[in-house]
Amino acid sequence: MRLLITSPTAIVVDDSDVVSVRAEDASGGFGILRGHADLLTALSVSIVAWQAASGHTRYCAVRRGVLSVTGGNEVGIATAEAVPGDDLGQLEQIVLDEFRRRTEAERASRVQGAQLQMKAIRQIVQYLRPDPNHLREGGA
Template sequence: MSMAAEMSVALRLPTGSLFEGRATRMTAVAQNGAFGILPNHVDLVTALVPSVLTLTLADGSEAIFGIDEGLLVKKGHRVTVAVMRGVRGDDLGTLQDAVMSKFIEMDEEERQARATFSRLEADVVRRFADLRKPHP
């Protein structure tokens, strides 16, 4: 593998992409603690815990994300992170507020989706029960 100064990073949510771009450094937190990845880091797969994920972008700026649990895969000069929920923040001070409001909003949407699914499931069961009834 050739030596590289940058790596390609994709941060994915179930509904789309939260970030896609080039970075020179990444920090994240796994079950056994925080770690950093540079472009020439050995390939790895690890489970992430709810935490802060930071990227040093190719232009020298920093991107900060609040993430829920997920999976990180590094292969070659490409890192893909798949998380259930995530939000990008401007800085650590405002990230907590952004995470709280976004995750609360997502929890409410998930609750509504579960309630709708339960109603649909009950309707299917009711219709199957109606099919078993003898019709005159």
């Protein structure tokens, strides 16, 4: 089975000798073996693990992403950011600290942007809405 993990700027992992893949989405962890049904799911901030035919287990921290299984023998992951490695403990720290911090910062930035947009809309509506007192004074 082939595993391909890509970020916007690089092919992070391209391993064609994979026996199994473990990943995590919103419903929890799951595994993929050769012959798996086609699948498309959104990954959470997590660590993807896979075992090569040699028995060696490798890991890759992903900052969310989309996982697809095609034809039962190709697993593709497109992610915003990925860090491969052999040290699970080190990758867990990356996921827990750095990736989650960045994800929360992006979320806070989106909220702040939405708040600014709403403030601008309120000011425009207030400017365009006529003052009811002004209409009464005009001799209505």
